[in-house]
Amino acid sequence: MKRLIQTLMLITATTLAAPVVSAEQIVVYSARNEHLIKPVFDRYTQKTGVEIKYITDKEGPLLARLKAEGANTPADMLITVDAGNLWHAAQEGVLAPLESETLLANIPAHLRDPQKRWFGLSVRARTIVYSSERVNPGELSSYEDLADPKWRKRLCLRTSKKVYNQSLVAMMMERLGKEQAEEVVRGWVANLAVPPFSNDTKAMEAVLAGQCDVTIVNTYYFGRMQSKDPAIKLALYWPNQADSGVHVNVSGAGITRHAKHKQAAIDLLEWLSSTTAQEMFAGLNMEYPVNPEVETAPQVQAWGDFKGDDTNIAKAGELQTEAVMLMDRAGYR
Amino acid sequence: MRQVIDQGGTGSSRRSFCARQGWRLAALGIAAIVAAPLLLVFSGWLQPEGEVWRHLADTILGGLIVNTLLLLAGVGIGVLLLGVGLAWLTTLCEFPGRRFFEWALMLPLAVPAYVFAFVVLGVFDFSGPVQTFMREAFGADSGLPNVRSTGGVITVLVLVLYPYVYMLTRSAFLTQGRGTLEAARILGLGPWGAFFRVALPMARPAIVAGVSLALMETLADFGTVAVFNYDTFTTAIYKAWFGFFNLQAASQLASLLLLFVALGLIGESRLRGRARYHETSRTSQPARQPLPGYRAWLATATASLVFSFAFLLPLVQLLIWAWSVLAEDMDGRYLGLLGHTLMLGAIAALLTVSGALLLGLVRRRHPDRLTGSMVRVATLGYALPGSVLAVGVMLTFTGLDNFLNLLSRLIYGTSPGQILGGSLFALLMAYLVRFLAVAFGPIEGGLNRIRPSLAEAARTLGATPYQVLRRVYLPLLRPGLLTALLLVLVDVMKEMPATLLLRPFGWDTLAVRIYEMTSEGEWERAALPSVTLVLLGLLPVLLLVRRSGYGHSRGRKA
Numbered sequence: 001m002k003r004l005i006q007t008l009m010l011i012t013a014t015t016l017a018a019p020v021v022s023a024e025q026i027v028v029y030s031a032r033n034e035h036l037i038k039p040v041f042d043r044y045t046q047k048t049g050v051e052i053k054y055i056t057d058k059e060g061p062l063l064a065r066l067k068a069e070g071a072n073t074p075a076d077m078l079i080t081v082d083a084g085n086l087w088h089a090a091q092e093g094v095l096a097p098l099e100s101e102t103l104l105a106n107i108p109a110h111l112r113d114p115q116k117r118w119f120g121l122s123v124r125a126r127t128i129v130y131s132s133e134r135v136n137p138g139e140l141s142s143y144e145d146l147a148d149p150k151w152r153k154r155l156c157l158r159t160s161k162k163v164y165n166q167s168l169v170a171m172m173m174e175r176l177g178k179e180q181a182e183e184v185v186r187g188w189v190a191n192l193a194v195p196p197f198s199n200d201t202k203a204m205e206a207v208l209a210g211q212c213d214v215t216i217v218n219t220y221y222f223g224r225m226q227s228k229d230p231a232i233k234l235a236l237y238w239p240n241q242a243d244s245g246v247h248v249n250v251s252g253a254g255i256t257r258h259a260k261h262k263q264a265a266i267d268l269l270e271w272l273s274s275t276t277a278q279e280m281f282a283g284l285n286m287e288y289p290v291n292p293e294v295e296t297a298p299q300v301q302a303w304g305d306f307k308g309d310d311t312n313i314a315k316a317g318e319l320q321t322e323a324v325m326l327m328d329r330a331g332y333r
Numbered sequence: 334m335r336q337v338i339d340q341g342g343t344g345s346s347r348r349s350f351c352a353r354q355g356w357r358l359a360a361l362g363i364a365a366i367v368a369a370p371l372l373l374v375f376s377g378w379l380q381p382e383g384e385v386w387r388h389l390a391d392t393i394l395g396g397l398i399v400n401t402l403l404l405l406a407g408v409g410i411g412v413l414l415l416g417v418g419l420a421w422l423t424t425l426c427e428f429p430g431r432r433f434f435e436w437a438l439m440l441p442l443a444v445p446a447y448v449f450a451f452v453v454l455g456v457f458d459f460s461g462p463v464q465t466f467m468r469e470a471f472g473a474d475s476g477l478p479n480v481r482s483t484g485g486v487i488t489v490l491v492l493v494l495y496p497y498v499y500m501l502t503r504s505a506f507l508t509q510g511r512g513t514l515e516a517a518r519i520l521g522l523g524p525w526g527a528f529f530r531v532a533l534p535m536a537r538p539a540i541v542a543g544v545s546l547a548l549m550e551t552l553a554d555f556g557t558v559a560v561f562n563y564d565t566f567t568t569a570i571y572k573a574w575f576g577f578f579n580l581q582a583a584s585q586l587a588s589l590l591l592l593f594v595a596l597g598l599i600g601e602s603r604l605r606g607r608a609r610y611h612e613t614s615r616t617s618q619p620a621r622q623p624l625p626g627y628r629a630w631l632a633t634a635t636a637s638l639v640f641s642f643a644f645l646l647p648l649v650q651l652l653i654w655a656w657s658v659l660a661e662d663m664d665g666r667y668l669g670l671l672g673h674t675l676m677l678g679a680i681a682a683l684l685t686v687s688g689a690l691l692l693g694l695v696r697r698r699h700p701d702r703l704t705g706s707m708v709r710v711a712t713l714g715y716a717l718p719g720s721v722l723a724v725g726v727m728l729t730f731t732g733l734d735n736f737l738n739l740l741s742r743l744i745y746g747t748s749p750g751q752i753l754g755g756s757l758f759a760l761l762m763a764y765l766v767r768f769l770a771v772a773f774g775p776i777e778g779g780l781n782r783i784r785p786s787l788a789e790a791a792r793t794l795g796a797t798p799y800q801v802l803r804r805v806y807l808p809l810l811r812p813g814l815l816t817a818l819l820l821v822l823v824d825v826m827k828e829m830p831a832t833l834l835l836r837p838f839g840w841d842t843l844a845v846r847i848y849e850m851t852s853e854g855e856w857e858r859a860a861l862p863s864v865t866l867v868l869l870g871l872l873p874v875l876l877l878v879r880r881s882g883y884g885h886s887r888g889r890k891a
Contacts, residue, residue: 027838033849033850033852033853034841034849035849053838053839054838055833055836055838056833056845056848056849057833057834058575058720058833058852059575060571060574060575060580060720061720061723061724061727061830061833061834062834064580064724064727064728065724065727065731065754065834068727068728068731068732068754069731069734069751069754070731070735071738071748072731072734072735072738072748072750072751072754073751074750074751074755088578091578159562161559161562161568161571161572161575161576163575166576194459194481195481195562196562197562198559198560198561198562199854200854201854201856202454202458202460202854205458205460206459206460208460209459209460209465211459211460221854224855260750320576320578321576321577321578324572324576324577325388325392328388328389328392328393329391329392333562333564
């Protein structure tokens with residue numbers, strides 16, 4: 001026992017001090033999952049020799065940490081999975097504006113911060129999934145239409161606590177105005193067959209099992225289920241094609257204000273928007289590349305082309321708080 | 334107690350006085366470490382957030398409070414019945430399979446609540462295999478209850494949290510010894526009378542400690558309720574933080590949670606009043622009552638049912654899922670994950686249990702108000718939602734860092750950057766803050782049952798305080814200490830929010846891996862790290878059962 005304690009104390013002592021960061025590396029705080037960033041980082045390290053260190057966590061804690069660390073932060077780059085979070089990080093002043101021709105050229109204007117503090121790296125489309133057994137796609141038209149009484153007891157939704165739905169409703173508020181958006185959300189709640197689910201996959205499983213007929217999900221969740229069962233009795237529908245287009249969001253990144261390896265981090269960010277990296281970054285999670293030059297993966301291509309909403313997604317961040325309040329008022333849990 | 338020490342100290346030098354106060358100062362230090370992040374949480378009130386409050390009060394707050402109270406009541410009653418009942422059966426009764434269930438019923442402790450929650454949903458929800466089978470066999474109305482309901486959440490939490498009560502109560506029953514109960518029976522009490530009027534009141538501190546751990550965890554839980562989309566008070570905290578980007582309002586809400594717990598604990602100790610429960614003499618293992626006939630089998634059936642649902646079911650389901658992804662997900666990194674998980678668990682357990690022992694002993698020596706409230710503050714950390722506590726600890730250390738950097742700039746003209754933030758030390762402190770209550774429960778329970786006269790006698794016979802600790806307290810506290818070590822070790826290995834936020838680069842654990850998978854809804858891929866974690870959690874349980882004859886004082890002098 002005594003020896004064990006001694007050994008433990010020795011190990012503790014040698015590892016206690018925070019590690020020293022050397023020159024040839026970049027430090028990333030990421031809310032995007034490890035298995036979606038590590039392969040891309042590994043490729044970059046292979047190519048350039050620059051080491052990339054990262055920690056993953058939810059956006060809230062990471063941002064709180066970045067803010068608290070202030071000038072002492074080891075982080076050079078922040079990656080998150082939702083535009084609202086990027087907007088908020090910029091708002092808190094932890095991201096630095098960048099002048100980069102490459103980024104401006106590779107990334108369409110509506111998928112990055114007008115003030116150049118953050119940049120979308122992959123696009124996720126939040127669309128309608130329906131039961132191919134019980135729904136005729138002709139019945140479907142738009143997100144708003146799902147509030148119509150014809151969908152009573154036929155709708156399943158993921159919880160309003162997920163930021164993807166908060167962004168969806170925020171963009172709807174921007175498009176339709178507050179009152180009408182609230183009407184739509186109330187309609188959704190009235191049409192729910194069962195209380196909201198904790199994730200998109202569960203909502204689709206409910207459609208599959210016959211608890212309801214339609215739901216709203218990010219396409220890559222559908223892609224995962226389809227990969228497991230190619231004959232799955234679910235299908236994607238692209239709503240609002242006659243007007244605003246499908247709601248899209250981004251997973252993106254920004255360089256921190258107090259980055260210690262600023263140029264190295266900018267190089268990485270530019271590379272991430274390039275053709276090689278984009279294919280991998282989006283492909284790993286069946287998302288859409290932001291760079292219009294890059295082809296989407298074959299499985300994703302098979303879902304067909306769609307018109308996406310081209311309102312600047314910074315709006316999703318600006319209106320998020322109001323959107324959450326709206327959903328609370330409408331009783332959308 | 335105090336008089337004895339003072340008598341012993343009449344001839345002693347100033348040094349021993351310092352040593353005595355030194356321990357008390359050390360305890361004060363521990364309390365301060367815990368208090369710092371808690372104070373930061375309360376400091377949220379410095380900035381009023383009227384709009385968020387008005388909105389919450391107008392819309393969801395009422396419902397959330399009702400939900401939370403329902404959950405607390407359900408979980409409280411559930412863990413009390415299951416924990417105390419099973420502890421009674423396995424320590425004081427004899428039934429088929431008793432020797433197996435004695436330790437097997439602790440195993441559900443190794444299953445993280447959030448993992449159990451997604452297993453239960455996967456198996457029993459409408460789209461899961463059980464209901465699908467029932468629908469196919471019996472038509473549309475299968476008659477099965479909806480699992481995504483209040484009852485479902487309560488059941489899940491009771492099954493993962495009852496081991497706290499079970500383990501604490503068990504060590505209380507075990508140390509009660511044969512004499513007390515025999516005396517009660519001789520004095521004319523029936524078996525039920527002896528249970529309710531003697532055994533139960535004597536085990537009350539342990540039972541209370543166990544139930545309050547379970548309730549604190551229920552209050553702080555976010556993972557399990559999120560899987561069920563069951564909104565509780567923590568939902569409001571996270572909504573304020575992630576939805577409204579308002580950490581201040583989130584801290585304000587969290588501080589109310591703390592206040593509620595503090596009041597509850599104070600209330601309980603008032604109710605308990607000045608009653609003290611010390612055993613009169615230590616005897617061997619209490620005599621087990623063989624249960625007659627069908628009752629013995631009923632006991633076996635109950636224990637099997639609990640064991641199957643709380644442990645076998647998740648284990649088997651996780652193994653099935655893990656098997657399906659084994660080829661693509663299993664890689665060399667698992668060894669590193671295992672190593673980190675175990676190492677963090679072991680160091681944190683030793684640290685936390687030592688801290689708790691120190692607090693317990695200091696409070697015993699100094700039964701004054703100040704020490705009492707110090708200890709109370711030090712054990713509040715468990716009631717805070719993990720992420721909020723993690724941020725509190727993070728803010729404490731980055732604050733210290735910023736201060737040190739400022740100092741260094743003033744003196745040396747350069748700033749060293751991060752020192753404590755992002756270090757292993759900060760993470761270990763976070764574990765200490767969070768799990769001190771877990772370690773303190775069993776130790777306090779054990780201390781309360783030791784008669785003060787024992788230590789007094791030892792002192793009178795010339796033993797030094799260190800000798801009293803080593804030769805009186807530690808041996809008598811053994812079951813409590815082992816329970817505390819085990820609970821903290823397993824809890825640290827399961828811990829997610831603080832590990833995520835405060836781990837140094839590269840210090841990924843199994844819980845981190847589970848987070849990576851579940852945060853994007855990939856339950857099946859989360860099964861591999863989860864099942865590894867469960868199996869790893871079994872290790873210390875089995876080790877303790879084997880090596881130390883945990884709880885079996887049979888043939889041993891305790």
